[in-house]
Amino acid sequence: MIEFYRVAKEYQGRRVLRDVTFQAKKGEFLFLTGPSGAGKTTLLRMIFRAEKPTEGQIIVNGMNVSGMPPARVPALRRSMGVVFQDYKLLPRRTVLDNVTYVQKFLGVPAAERRRRAYQTLRLVELHHRMSALPEELSGGEQQRVALARALVNAPVLLVADEPTGNLDHRLAHEVMKLFVEISLRGTTVLVATHDQDLIRTTGRRCLTLDGGRVVEGLVEGALPPQASHRRDEAAP
């Protein structure tokens, strides 16, 4: 489902990621961790082609993302769900619109859109706020709207960047349970987080970014002690 082969990323001559190689199978749930600025977001952004690798190859769902022509990128992005660290909600749209905005233009009837949105928002306990604007929601609620938007299309791949950063402990674990369920239904889930407690309690495979390289870690694997010394090499 996701395959990285010797991927490197450079910003203005500075290496952020180097020789990154890993694979994630269909339906697999895995964490990506590392200190702030380790390149987690950059790695995730390369999966949905918001960034291009400087070297190496990325294959997502059988498609070579690194060499993909720009015209095919929207379809790639629609095949996956992405939860952004800063939510990226449409500020002037309601929760319902945010969750189903793209579907509206793909010809999905209004009733069907509403039904899908309701079901997905129910999963994140926000079905009662469908008419609210993002500015009327708390940070945690906005994060859950972003989560609902990522899930509404039943994606084959879910990529989430710090999806529980603004959620309380209970809700964060609920969301993780949801991710596990989704992965059990065949969706590959890749979650970037630095919440070691969450990684431990969820008990899944974990990739740790260290000095721009991926270190395969076990569930119990915490940040390696030297990681904090390599932060200056990392990307924004």
Next chain:
Amino acid sequence: MKGTASLAALWSEAFEGLVRARRMTSLSIALIAISIGLVGAFFLVAENLRGVVETVRDESAVTVFLRPGVTAADRADLERVAKDSRLVARMKRVTPDEARARFSDWWRSLAPAARALPTNPFPESLEIDLDPSALSSQAVPGFLKNLAAHRAVEEVQFDVDWIRRLRGAVQLAKAAGFVLAALLTLGAAFTIANVVRLTILLHRDEIEVLRLVGAPELLIRGPFVLGGLAQGLLGAALAVGGLWVVYRGVIAWVVATKNAFLGVFAVRFLPGSTSLLLLLFGLTAGVVGGLLAVRRKNLAG
């Protein structure tokens, strides 16, 4: 069905965008209405000048004034020359008495004065109606020259040169209208492009999000192009409506003031085809403006 739903969604998005930036949209529509209105005014003037030409042409006739004391043989020869020409449709002889009676009928207040004159000052004449299709013929000037050179003729009056000049003016007004239309449509397109570009700047954050969640390019660019199209069309419709109001106002003024000059001519509004053409100018300006605004450099991801 899916296509229709998508198109409806794009239109609703476009209108939402226009309403959201209502001040800029109103200004843009007003500017387009002025531009298209100017073009329409040109066409309206040209259309009415054409009407004037038609009216004058319908009533045009060659009047040949005969010398006083012309002989019957000379008069008969002149009539033969006229009759033999293929350019002549009808011919009528007007005696001095008939001419005086006609004058008295047209200017009743001057009739007693005309009657009081010791001699009849009105000359005998021949009124020749030319075949309408012959008016633009190159043979007309030669024919008129022949008539003027005839020994029975004192003077020949004919307005063909004036009509030709008027027709030339109509054609010039039309051509100028098209040049003006091209320039102002281009100007309107740039106005729309700038307004749409400003709207794009206002929606930059939304565009970024839409790209990241995989919105097709058509969805990102489509509403802006449709917004431009709507602005162009609304501006043109406003221009045509405005011209119609002005036209009705002129008619009302002519009727109220009993304006003798304008009252002679039937003032008319633009034909349907020209009104549609103006709407087409607006639509073209809108689409071109929209497309200019959504060029890749303005919408770079």
